[in-house]
Amino acid sequence: MIIKNNTHKLQLRKSAKVVNALLTGALSLSLLSLNASATTIWEENFEAASLQGKGATGPIPVGDNVVVDGVDRWSIDVTNAQITASSDWFRVNNNAMQARDVDGEAIWETESIDISGQGDISLEVALSESGTFEDDDYINVFYSLDGGAFHLVTQNNGDSNTVNDDFDNTLVTANIGAWFFLGCPCGTA
Numbered sequence: 001m002i003i004k005n006n007t008h009k010l011q012l013r014k015s016a017k018v019v020n021a022l023l024t025g026a027l028s029l030s031l032l033s034l035n036a037s038a039t040t041i042w043e044e045n046f047e048a049a050s051l052q053g054k055g056a057t058g059p060i061p062v063g064d065n066v067v068v069d070g071v072d073r074w075s076i077d078v079t080n081a082q083i084t085a086s087s088d089w090f091r092v093n094n095n096a097m098q099a100r101d102v103d104g105e106a107i108w109e110t111e112s113i114d115i116s117g118q119g120d121i122s123l124e125v126a127l128s129e130s131g132t133f134e135d136d137d138y139i140n141v142f143y144s145l146d147g148g149a150f151h152l153v154t155q156n157n158g159d160s161n162t163v164n165d166d167f168d169n170t171l172v173t174a175n176i177g178a179w180f181f182l183g184c185p186c187g188t189a
Helices: 016-020
Strands: 008-014 027-036 039-044 055-057 074-080 089-093 096-100 104-110 121-129 137-145 150-153 170-176 180-188
Touching: 055 074, 121 137, 137 170
Parallel strands: 008 180
Antiparallel strands: 008 104, 008 137, 027 039, 027 096, 027 121, 055 089, 074 104, 089 096, 104 180, 121 170, 137 150, 137 180
16 A cells, blocks of 8 residues: 555455456445535545546556546556556546456545544445455555554454455445545455
């Protein structure tokens, strides 16, 4: 995981075997919102026409990264992914951030979001899958407060991933404080 001050991350990791069985994107992040007392502070729903296709589409040499032109609210890091075919991607597709056959870890990261003075903050991330995942495929959601360590958001106490293997479409939520960074890693453990 890459840690940058005042940012949020989503890591997606998917193995080739699983993704090859899918007809569409395997992992999807369709909504991220920050709410304070029922007021949305920051949201990305990937519905803007200008976002469609933004991200990384193969083939990309292993170890290279991609700068997403025209997007200043979030970035991606695919240096630890293997997006080696034209059918591999980590991009906005059909109004969702999708990972398909990334063969490694891909990271989606938000800009820094100042939530100071907002009171109680709720983080919501909508995750979905298509097809069948392998045991070591996962999606992790992290957040950081005031540039500190990243905290993993889990659905059950003691879980080592936010979601892994096969999971139902789910809304991941967390109550957090002020000045946080969100990170979402996906990959094969």
